[in-house]
Amino acid sequence: MRPFAYQRAGDPSSAVRVLAGSEDDIPPTVAAIQALAGGTTLIDLMKLDVMRPSTILDINPLAEGWSEIKLDGGDLWLGALARMSDVADNPDIQRNYPVVADSLKLAASAQLRNMATLAGNVLQRTRCTYFRDVSYAACNKRSPHSGCAALEGFNRPHAVLGTSDQCIATYPGDFAQALIALDATVDITGRTGERTIPFAQLHRPPGDSPETETTLTPGDLISGFTISGSFPRSVYVKVRDRQSYEFALASAAVALDLQNGFVREARIALGGVATAPWRAREAEAILGGQRFDDGIAGRAAEAAFAGATPRKDNAFKIELGKRVVMHALHQAATMEI
Amino acid sequence: MIHLPDSTNKSRFNRRTFIAATAGTALAAPVAARAIGASAEPAAPQDVSSPVNTTLRVNGEDKPLTIDARTTVLDALREHIGLTGSKKGCDHGQCGACTVLIDDRRVVSCLTLALAAQGKDILTIEGLAKDGKLHPMQQAFVDQDAFQCGYCTPGQIMSAIACVKEGHAGTDDDIREYMSGNICRCAAYPNIVAAVKQAAPEILKG
Numbered sequence: 404m405r406p407f408a409y410q411r412a413g414d415p416s417s418a419v420r421v422l423a424g425s426e427d428d429i430p431p432t433v434a435a436i437q438a439l440a441g442g443t444t445l446i447d448l449m450k451l452d453v454m455r456p457s458t459i460l461d462i463n464p465l466a467e468g469w470s471e472i473k474l475d476g477g478d479l480w481l482g483a484l485a486r487m488s489d490v491a492d493n494p495d496i497q498r499n500y501p502v503v504a505d506s507l508k509l510a511a512s513a514q515l516r517n518m519a520t521l522a523g524n525v526l527q528r529t530r531c532t533y534f535r536d537v538s539y540a541a542c543n544k545r546s547p548h549s550g551c552a553a554l555e556g557f558n559r560p561h562a563v564l565g566t567s568d569q570c571i572a573t574y575p576g577d578f579a580q581a582l583i584a585l586d587a588t589v590d591i592t593g594r595t596g597e598r599t600i601p602f603a604q605l606h607r608p609p610g611d612s613p614e615t616e617t618t619l620t621p622g623d624l625i626s627g628f629t630i631s632g633s634f635p636r637s638v639y640v641k642v643r644d645r646q647s648y649e650f651a652l653a654s655a656a657v658a659l660d661l662q663n664g665f666v667r668e669a670r671i672a673l674g675g676v677a678t679a680p681w682r683a684r685e686a687e688a689i690l691g692g693q694r695f696d697d698g699i700a701g702r703a704a705e706a707a708f709a710g711a712t713p714r715k716d717n718a719f720k721i722e723l724g725k726r727v728v729m730h731a732l733h734q735a736a737t738m739e740i
Numbered sequence: 741m742i743h744l745p746d747s748t749n750k751s752r753f754n755r756r757t758f759i760a761a762t763a764g765t766a767l768a769a770p771v772a773a774r775a776i777g778a779s780a781e782p783a784a785p786q787d788v789s790s791p792v793n794t795t796l797r798v799n800g801e802d803k804p805l806t807i808d809a810r811t812t813v814l815d816a817l818r819e820h821i822g823l824t825g826s827k828k829g830c831d832h833g834q835c836g837a838c839t840v841l842i843d844d845r846r847v848v849s850c851l852t853l854a855l856a857a858q859g860k861d862i863l864t865i866e867g868l869a870k871d872g873k874l875h876p877m878q879q880a881f882v883d884q885d886a887f888q889c890g891y892c893t894p895g896q897i898m899s900a901i902a903c904v905k906e907g908h909a910g911t912d913d914d915i916r917e918y919m920s921g922n923i924c925r926c927a928a929y930p931n932i933v934a935a936v937k938q939a940a941p942e943i944l945k946g
Contacts, residue, residue, distance in 0.1 A: 404810045406789050407810070408788045439853070442853065447832050447833055447851060457788065459853075463856065492906075511921070512921020512922075513899070513919075514833075514836060514839055515833060515848065515921065517845045518848070518851065646920075647916070647917050648921055
């Protein structure tokens with residue numbers, strides 16, 4: 404690991420000033436000053452020499468105001484510095500937002516969930532081997548315009564949705580699929596003050612600039628997430644190579660509003676198969692207003708993957724992903740609430 | 741005839757005593773150590789290679805240290821304080837061998853910066869036994885033969901204690917799920933589950 408200076412944040416506004424530095428038109432992931440929350444991504448990638456900050460700003464002192472879990476009327480506010488385990492174990496969230504609780508519980512290990520924060524989890528970097536191993540020169544995400552070793556390399560874990568000819572790295576998170584499915588919003592404190600954006604506008608697919616993963620700029624700090632309404636009929640289904648402690652090969656976050664067997668509203672997001680948190684709106688449109696049965700669930704799953712682009716080793720994710728969507732829809736439709 | 745030296749009788753020297761004896765000496769040179777500013781304002785340019793003074797509270801004792809900012813809690817324990825019970829497996833948060841409790845929560849010490857752990861209570865495997873009596877989870881691992889090579893065992897035991905206290909040891913399935921962050925290459929898993937089940941009632945009884 405390269406040497407760095409360690410500083411501790413005092414309050415949000417001074418933390419934003421430090422993180423903003425003098426750079427404003429670069430992706431925050433390559434800024435010289437990096438925020439440290441749980442550290443489970445940052446310290447790991449610094450040991451691998453993928454991230455090379457010269458200063459680390461420990462933002463854990465901000466946790467007092469930014470780690471609460473607030474259920475206010477019908478809305479849920481989750482502080483950015485709340486730990487994954489605390490949210491996953493919260494009985495109110497388990498009851499009213501099972502897709503949120505399960506997406507967190509099925510991620511990482513108990514130790515990592517105790518450390519990692521919600522915002523850090525949402526902003527975690529891809530697990531693409533070629534991104535994480537600096538001995539591969541070609542990685543457009545790590546060093547722009549260097550090429551992509553995954554396109555012709557071993558790409559079994561890679562994405563089939565939202566890819567470009569510059570990058571096919573999978574977005575690895577689970578919780579983000581719950582947030583995007585439930586139309587969450589993100590509170591951000593930045594150089595120009597506070598703002599709130601739809602969660603769907605936080606991440607961006609790789610396109611021609613895979614190094615830019617989000618719409619954040621240096622100095623932006625996520626303070627929390629809001630989910631309006633409650634979603635007791637919701638599930639997170641995750642399929643992986645091991646039963647536990649592994650990233651998704653394919654996952655689905657599903658929330659259904661069912662009345663007398665008819666779908667009033669369906670929300671579907673996909674994990675493990677896309678380059679960014681992925682809302683499957685084409686699949687949702689097929690279900691809307693229809694009587695729920697296996698046939699329509701199958702048609703929705705087909706629609707979710709209609710635009711998929713397989714590579715040499717990952718075509719299996721299309722069939723697997725469809726089955727995961729069908730399974731999640733069926734589980735949500737039949738759950739007792 | 742080849743005569744091998746008898747290391748147990750003729751030499752008390754082994755890897756563990758070597759690490760314990762040399763821990764803390766690496767940075768003992770009288771260099772000017774920096775102090776960490778509590779302010780988040782941009783400070784004057786620092787020489788980031790110079791060591792920093794800090795204190796970690798480990799197993800109830802304050803340990804003053806002079807360390808590089810890059811030092812993890814795991815390296816502070818093993819290389820500076822001389823507590824080599826916590827093990828370095830992957831050093832990337834994937835194997836759980838380095839698990840310790842910080843403020844009663846299990847974490848991987850290899851991804852925790854020592855400077856970020858100031859002011860917190862760190863509990864390691866060395867802090868479990870009281871008055872020469874093993875902690876119930878340690879005793880259960882012995883009773884159930886819950887290890888072979890033993891390298892992952894300190895991490896397993898620390899993780900298992902937290903698993904029980906979190907309320908995640910109610911069923912075999914729960915134990916397997918909530919202990920999945922601790923890998924055992926010898927695959928002693930069935931006996932580890934048995935050990936957690938043996939110790940759980942005694943730990944919960946307090």
